Amino acid sequence: MHFSDLSMRQQKILRFILAFTTSHHYPPTIREIGDEVGISSTSVVNYNLSKLEDFELISRDREVSRGLSLNLPRLAEIGLAFDEANGNYASAMDGLAASAENARSHRFRIPVLGKIAAGQPIPVIPSEPYDPEGWIELTEGMLSLPTGRLFALRVQGNSMIDASVLNGDIVILQQQETANNGDMVAAWIEGDEETTLKYLRREGDMVHLMPANPNPEYQPIVRPADKVRINGKVVSVIRML
Amino acid sequence: MHFSDLSMRQQKILRFILAFTTSHHYPPTIREIGDEVGISSTSVVNYNLSKLEDFELISRDREVSRGLSLNLPRLAEIGLAFDEANGNYASAMDGLAASAENARSHRFRIPVLGKIAAGQPIPVIPSEPYDPEGWIELTEGMLSLPTGRLFALRVQGNSMIDASVLNGDIVILQQQETANNGDMVAAWIEGDEETTLKYLRREGDMVHLMPANPNPEYQPIVRPADKVRINGKVVSVIRML
DNA sequence: ATAGTACACGAACATTTGTGCGATGTCAAG
DNA sequence: CTTGACATCGCACAAATGTTCGTGTACTAT
Known part of the structure; x- marks a missing residue:
């Protein structure tokens, strides 16, 4: 199992959760993930989230808003790939307050x-x-x-x-x-x-x-x-x- | 400004947020706080949360579920006494001036x-x-x-x-x-x-x-x-x- | 007394947000 | 071609959750 074995969407989801959680101090919602990763249907996000949970890359609290958290040690194990262009993974996501806040600081x-x-x-x-x-x-x-x-x-x-x-x-x-x-x-x-x-x-x-x-x-x-x-x-x- | 200057409710709220966030990896809702601290009305929790925000002890994202996070450096400054019941950080500290003028960023x-x-x-x-x-x-x-x-x-x-x-x-x-x-x-x-x-x-x-x-x-x-x-x-x- | 302020209560309200389900497209195996 | 697992989409729904507002109480200053 390697990070690159995951679907592109799942990779993006993981990166986004990491970036979002880091900058907001709380996890994103299904819809926030979908918007960022380019998934229009909440159920698809939910579907992929469940997959990621099967891989033990995240854990979820059902029926709880923002009830998910990354399993970072496991993520490191499988070699989380960071965003090439921006270097800093946290600014990998566009269109977020997080990236704006990040962009101006060195x-x-x-x-x-x-x-x-x-x-x-x-x-x-x-x-x-x-x-x-x-x-x-x-x-x-x-x-x-x-x-x-x-x-x-x-x-x-x-x-x-x-x-x-x-x-x-x-x-x-x-x-x-x-x-x-x-x-x-x-x-x-x-x-x-x-x-x-x-x-x-x-x-x-x-x-x-x-x-x-x-x-x-x-x-x-x-x-x-x-x-x-x-x-x-x-x-x-x-x-x- | 010292931790003990806060109302008992506000102290409890802060301790609970810390305990909850530590164990769940995401922040609690207004109602979860109310239940734990013994506040029946969500508006009262909201009221006290706003107070705490004025003190820059927490930051909030409006209209976002679980949209709050602790400002730990500032908390340390004013000498947060942690709850023995919750184990962690049990030592009482008399925090003094640290360098946290950038309160929002924790x-x-x-x-x-x-x-x-x-x-x-x-x-x-x-x-x-x-x-x-x-x-x-x-x-x-x-x-x-x-x-x-x-x-x-x-x-x-x-x-x-x-x-x-x-x-x-x-x-x-x-x-x-x-x-x-x-x-x-x-x-x-x-x-x-x-x-x-x-x-x-x-x-x-x-x-x-x-x-x-x-x-x-x-x-x-x-x-x-x-x-x-x-x-x-x-x-x-x-x-x- | 009167007005003002801080804090609290509870209920109604409006969003936010997770879940469920039928339908569609893809692709490889039978 | 058919079948079936995957992955996706859209949408409706219900539960979770923040917000607003009218009211009440206690304490203070005028």
Whole structure:
């Protein structure tokens, strides 16, 4: 299951819910979704919403207005794709007050999507739907890189301790399918069905995911390149004490 | 303006909104609030909600179901006492001035005031944020609700490398005159006329400022307590790669 | 006393908003 | 060609939900 496996409408719906929820602090209605995604019938939105619920990408409270919430950790798992043009996913939507508010400010709003294992990778990231604890906002000069497609994860485990990334830290990643040797990346390992935070190293057709911890308990993970999918590259680390 | 200045109903309403939003991931309706707080009339809830909006403690979207959201930074400012029954954030805090002049947006704006040495002297930390070289914005849950003014500094030097604070990192500090043993603090050393970033340790009348670097080049600084002034305590570390 | 203000109540009202259902189009399997 | 799962559309309906308004009470200032 990958984000791109979803229908275009479902992808748009997810992106819209994320953008809307982030800027409004409450979820959108069926009609608001329909208007934005270009679905005239509320029942079609409802239909797709139910599909997304089957995939556990959202959860719904029936008969409750705006009774839905994103399962952001799961979204991160399947590789939510951000809007290319605007970089910032939050301004992906047009015609909303949100985008207007966003357009004039040179800020990066970054969702904290969930946790990532740095250590013994955990099979499935335990997830609660939309965690309101999570979004951070940085201003222009704070990030040097082309601003775009950013998301954040909370680190679990100590495998990257030598890279000064500790258990509990938040890493900000730039969403990308490829990365260079030496980059710290979030990688999905097919077969193992797990995501982990490691240094990337390529050797021929093999990909080495290198921990940064001298303890022998942490060993490199070596896999064929086609069994590893890069979710993003770490561009920033944040720690709360 | 303090939290306890609000009417009991308004206090209850705020606590309920917080509890409800936390557990449902969307805000409550007027009637849900009324039921919980013990208000039979929806108009009374509406009335009090409008009051709270005047105080900028919440923001509302008119004619929108569940169209309200808490202004957490402002809430922290006025010292919201959380409900023990609901578990979270049970500690009573006496919030003081934070930097939340942008009340509608529910964000913490943190000025980056300058550099701090891990071994080098730097100028005083101004009590009035002026001419920051930049600023960072974090939102609501990113920081455990601050009880004081926040500011940020850019780290120079490697004396705290063992604490995973590297050269070039940005540390966010909470302004306070005192700190506990083990806290990482920015301290002004009288006589030396310099500010430095170190771990704090008290021993009798002496204050030890401990580096976190095994290299013998970095030595603890030991001074009489009255020669050391704490400028703030590190609550967060940010690193850009 | 009189007027004014803040707060509260309840009921009627007007939207907003989720749900249900019949009809249509597509496409691949039988 | 027929069948049937998918996905879509439009529309009617009912429930959920914000708004308005007339009334009442208590307290304050004039």
